[in-house]
Amino acid sequence: MWLRRRPRPDIHDTDPACRRAAIDAATVGHNALRRIVMNDPDHGVRQAAVGRLHDLVILRSVLERDRDASVREAARARYRQLLAGGDMLDIGYRRAALQACSDHQIIAHVARSAREPCLRHLAIGRIREPRLLDEIRQHDIDATVRAAADERLAVETQRLER
Template sequence: MRLRRNPRPDIHAPDPASRRAAIDAAVVGHNALRRVVTHDPDRGVRCAAIRRLQDLIILRQVCESESDEVVREAARVRYRQLLAGGDTLDIGYRHAALKACSDAQIIAHVARSAREPSLRRAALGLIDEWGLLEEIRCHDPDPTVRSAAADRLINLRS
């Protein structure tokens, strides 16, 4: 009697479900994830790769140039999550990515929710919205961020 083994997930399989399974099983390296995000023809496979990718540059490119709205939104969600610090990415890398970001909603999310006060303060310098600055001035848990929001409001009045 021969035992049938389940096929091992394969990122190169012709079937999109097998490629997604390989991504979900974390048997895919980061370089392969980058290739999948930018080249795989299947939307579901690309979204699965986006959820695991930790490359802010590729994610920003997808946010800015992707024609498929579902893939673009998945990249925005992941980019926002990584930028705010839901991972182990270096703070310097995240600061540089914030400076390159032009999406006002992502910047607002970082200003409200970034794990590190220094990143929240950096985001404040990119915000011109009075209501958001006032909200942060009143409610941020860090006094240096609240002070920076107050200073930004004063500078905007001038």
């Protein structure tokens, strides 16, 4: 009797569960993940691919344009995680992505949670909410970030008083 091997999960399979299994098994290259995120008809497959993607440009496109809310939310969470330093992406790449970002919740997350003080400082420059600035001013571990939040808070307070 011949022993049959189970076929390896394949991203080209017609069954979405097999495509998700291939993504979960980490057998899919980054270029294939990009294609899947942008083109796969199954929202579960796109959502699984978003969780492994390291491309901030594609993730931002997905969080702004995907037709499925769960895929958009997964892309938002992954984008926020990578932007704040949840991986080893280049700081220049993350800085450029932050400057291009228009989502105030993501900017606030970076201002609170980015691994590097320079990214938190950059995010603070784009915040207009006094409560958030005050929170950062009181609690950030870096003195330069606290000082930047204090300066920004003074500017926003004056703007609101006018």
